[in-house]
Amino acid sequence: MPTFQSKTYRRATTASSPLGERLGAFYRARLARHPFLLFGLPFIAIIVAGSFALTPATAVRYERYDRKVKQLSQTEAMDLGLKGSDGEEGIKRNPRRRVVGDEKEEYYRLMAKDLDSWEQKRVQRFQGEPDGRL
Incomplete structure (x- = not known):
């Protein structure tokens, strides 16, 4: 029984082979010799570039949330006692001692x-806010 050859089988690339096959064969042949340069370095570069690309998107998300929370209509401000009837700011009721x-x-x-x-007293919740009771 004949023994197997020590060479691995790779189909010969010809001029008629598509460009993708030729580039793939070239990449696979070089990858065994330089794995970090051809695999690790591009991988790390994509991770770092993705981090820089996603940072502004995350910042926009948190800025939008902050704007939504900070928006307070004038009637709500008067209800909470944050503005007086003449529009001046300052807490009007129950100032700190x-x-x-x-x-x-x-x-x-x-x-x-x-x-x-x-005596323990429950704090009154806002309308629609869950109070923690089951």
């Missing part, structure tokens, strides 16, 4: 509160 005196006085005032007797 200022700390009067030094830190020690404030510390002792807070320590004097009874922290053991408190």
